[in-house]
Amino acid sequence: MKSYASSAEIRSYLKAVTCHYEIDRYISLRSAVTRTVWSETESKWTVSVQNQGDFDCEILVNACGILNNVQYPRVKDLDLFQGPLLHTAAWDDNVDLSGKRVAIIGAGASAIQTLPAIAETVERCDVYIRTPSWISPPFGTDKPGNFTYTEEEKQRFRDDPDFSLSTRKAMETSFNNLYSASVKGSEEQVALRNALEKSMKALIRDPELHDKLIPKFEVGCRRVNPGERYLTALQLPNVHPVFEPIDSVTPEGVVCGGQLREVDAIITATGFDTSFRPRFPIIGRNGRDLRDLWRDDPVGYFGLAVSGFPNYLVFLGPNTPISNGSLMGTLEATVEYFIRLFKKFMHEKAVSFDIREEVQADFDAHTQDTMKQMVWTGPCRSWFKSEDGKVRALWPGSSLHYREVLESNRWEDFKWGYRGNRFAHWGLGRATVEFESEKTRDLAYYFEKHKPLPLEAYYLAAIGNDARVAIGDSFRKSGEGGEEGKVVLEDDDEDTLVNTPEVVGI
């Protein structure tokens, strides 16, 4: 078990989760959705699945993800290359890279993870770096690199839930602490930049490489990567960082600066189509296709709904906290919000919900305004931004802020549709508790344990509560030109409060 779990480990865990909770029986694998259409008259979605037909549902949740539609680089004649052409997210385990000459195109999170994994086994590796990334020490731990947990540590995680929780909390806290540094020019941004510059310089031996590998833009403008092993690997004798743009690809290799560098395999670490445009038609109200609506400018509500697309929910739509911290916590918060929404929908026997247009417009305007102050609108190229410079991938706040906003439900942001009277589901007006088992239900659940009032309260009530003032308080007797003075203790009472008829009416 490594500190950064491998894809195989994550996959095996997720498979075990689906089996343990018996949700595997609800999952239909190899079922590509090809089209979804909203019916206004029936208030339902029809989902077409390749080779399987059409299925209806009241609520459609799109969980197609944003980082899985692989994008190859726009490089001339890439398709002419005769050797294996891999993408980091379309990997072929049958390709053996050991002892081979390899090219990696890209310098984002995927390239940064790939290079150290292959550098020592390949004969030669050329790494094409168009824009460098900020590299940080590992997040959430003091230990270096991708360390392996000892048997003792693993046993302690199993046996000691407090230890397990505090370890996980420490990691999450370190992510959640980073948000302040995302504000342009903030103290935290300056401190982080200085710290990373120092740690990167310490790891890069050749001062000429400092200029090429240490970014000029703000930390976080594009994703910060915990990848010190990448910097070390880049300096191995068989690894060659290349900073010139690629001219073209030939059957034998990559042409750069007019020179052919022959390779046996090319790994493209060039990311994903992150345009938010759905890959299949999503036809909402008035026959509107979301692919057309989001062709140039994907605007939604909190990254989870779109006005004009009733009963449609989406994970990781535009402006979710996809890189404002760990995504897992965000996804869980979104799931919990969806479940609360489903419960309301079912309980109230609603038939539709649709985000109000003006709410979505306000969210968008506020988001883009806030983004001006954030490092994400800095001078870097990143998939967080659209071509017009609008930050579309991120939430205008921290992950914790997103969670807090969702926890407040904001059901007023939706237009709710009902078949008839919105209160019809009240029936004869019984509360849920009244339907619970007579043995266990509590029909006076809103009563709390008695908290007796102090005797002083009765005394105050007897003499008039307004009379309560503290010794030393200034007062003026009521009426014009009323006498001014200070409250003093007039008898032997040691209490700090005096309640005398003289001060009534101040």
Ligand SMILES: Cc1cc2nc3c(=O)[nH]c(=O)nc-3n(C[C@H](O)[C@H](O)[C@H](O)COP(=O)(O)OP(=O)(O)OC[C@H]3O[C@@H](n4cnc5c(N)ncnc54)[C@H](O)[C@@H]3O)c2cc1C
């Ligand atoms: C290399 C890599 C590493 C990452 N590491 C982290 C990390 O450490 N921490 C973190 O928080 N996040 C990480 N992320 C972000 C990651 O994408 C999310 O955390 C997570 O995978 C999102 O889950 P998801 O279910 O929303 O989307 P996905 O995991 O992308 O799943 C979407 C699913 O929808 C399916 N699908 C797509 N289109 C259709 C269709 N038409 N019909 C039917 N099915 C379809 C896809 O096949 C896929 O199975 C990483 C991303 C990448 C690429």
Ligand SMILES: NC(=O)c1ccc[n+]([C@@H]2O[C@H](COP(=O)([O-])OP(=O)(O)OC[C@H]3O[C@@H](n4cnc5c(N)ncnc54)[C@H](OP(=O)(O)O)[C@@H]3O)[C@@H](O)[C@H]2O)c1
């Ligand atoms: N462990 C993790 O948490 C993890 C790991 C991997 C990915 N991810 C997620 O996935 C996202 C995508 O990461 P990614 O690294 O796959 O993609 P990415 O961040 O979009 O990076 C793509 C890289 O390819 C380069 N590139 C594209 N076309 C090129 C060309 N023609 N010539 C040279 N370089 C070219 C880009 O350079 P330019 O910058 O110059 O355009 C960039 O360096 C991350 O931001 C993260 O959210 C997470």
